[in-house]
Amino acid sequence: MxxxxxxxxxxxxxxxxxxxxxxxxxLPPWRQLIEEIALQLDYDPDVFDTYGNFLSLAEYYRIRKGNIGPLRSWMDREWHKDIxxxxxxxxxxxxxxxxxxxxxxxxxxxxxxxxxxxxxxxxxxxxxxxxxxxxxxxxxxxxxxxxxxxxxxxxxxxxxxxxxxxxxxxxxxxxxxxxxxxxxxxxxxxxxxxxxxxxxxxxxxxxxxxxxxxxxxxxxxxxxxxxxxxxxxxxxxxxxxxxxxxxxxxxxxxxxxxxxxxxx
Missing domain, CATH: 3.40.50.1220 (TPP-binding domain)
Structure with a gap:
């Protein structure tokens, strides 16, 4: 020391x-972020969570949406309020x-x-x-x-x-x-x-x-x-x-x- x-x-x-x-x-745990990805992609969050780790699920989100902009906007908004x-x-x-x-x-x-x-x-x-x-x-x-x-x-x-x-x-x-x-x-x-x-x-x-x-x-x-x-x-x-x-x-x-x- x-x-x-x-x-x-x-x-x-x-x-x-x-x-x-x-x-x-x-700030919310990663689990909540996975739930938001699932909701934005019209998946049941509990089912979606079994399809891979956070990185692969975020990769899938980027492929489906074309970019991570909407997810980043949600994170920026939700992570910077009421604190x-x-x-x-x-x-x-x-x-x-x-x-x-x-x-x-x-x-x-x-x-x-x-x-x-x-x-x-x-x-x-x-x-x-x-x-x-x-x-x-x-x-x-x-x-x-x-x-x-x-x-x-x-x-x-x-x-x-x-x-x-x-x-x-x-x-x-x-x-x-x-x-x-x-x-x-x-x-x-x-x-x-x-x-x-x-x-x-x-x-x-x-x-x-x-x-x-x-x-x-x-x-x-x-x-x-x-x-x-x-x-x-x-x-x-x-x-x-x-x-x-x-x-x-x-x-x-x-x-x-x-x-x-x-x-x-």
């Missing part, structure tokens, strides 16, 4: 934010943290909205053209799986997901450069998420190539409870697992962890 705190104090800690952070403010982001202690702590960059695989706008609410300047980066907007000393919010303002940037169906797995987009190149000089803290992720595990694996290969130069960073993933199996696997990838000793509830555990990091 001391090395994590040192990286944080030196502004050398990048935050990587997953869906668990958005779930904490009441006062200032009620989220987790978002407040993220905004006021000493993180030079925040990467997120979430599509929603709540990280940006939280920065707006607390009047903290930032630059949003969702595609290659956004990279030119980066300014020294201004936090970057990198929408790693795309942004609702740009349908083409969204990693939502099988095709876009498989393209992301190649790890060769401008945002991937930026991430590789950032993580060679800074540590990374992952929060709000399920360790069973294949996408994030592939990211861990890809980053570990990059770090290993540079290990002889002494620049391999130590990175971290926070979870609300211990998992010795995953801890061992992540350790071989250069990622240390941090977990709560006292709080079994994920949202409370994450809030207390961030509080200790940011305000401790």
């Amino acid at each position: 001391e090395k994590l705190m040192e990286a944080y104090r030196q502004k050398r800690l990048i935050l990587f934010v997953g869906s668990g952070v958005s779930a904490n403010i009441g 006062d982001i200032r009620d989220s202690e987790i978002h407040r702590l993220i905004v006021h943290g000493r993180f030079p960059a925040i990467y997120t695989t979430n599509y929603d706008r709540w990280l940006e909205n939280a920065h707006d609410a607390y009047q903290v300047d930032y630059v949003k980066i969702a595609n290659a053209s956004d990279l030119a907007k980066a300014r020294d000393g201004v936090r970057q919010i990198v929408k790693f799986h795309g942004d609702f303002d740009d349908d083409a940037s969204l990693v939502m169906d099988e095709t876009s997901y498989y393209e992301r797995l190649q790890f060769e987009t401008p945002l991937d190149i930026k991430l590789r450069a950032d993580t060679l000089s800074k540590a990374v803290l992952f929060i709000g992720y399920s360790l069973s998420d294949t996408n994030i595990r592939l990211l861990f694996h890809k980053l570990s290969k990059i770090w290993r190539k540079h290990e002889t130069l002494g620049v391999r960073p130590i990175s971290y993933v926070f979870t609300h409870k211990p998992n010795p199996v995953q801890e061992e696997i992540l350790s071989q990838w250069g990622i240390r697992m941090l977990y709560s000793e006292d709080d079994d509830e994920p949202g409370l555990a994450l809030k207390n962890f961030l509080k200790a990091l940011v305000e401790g």
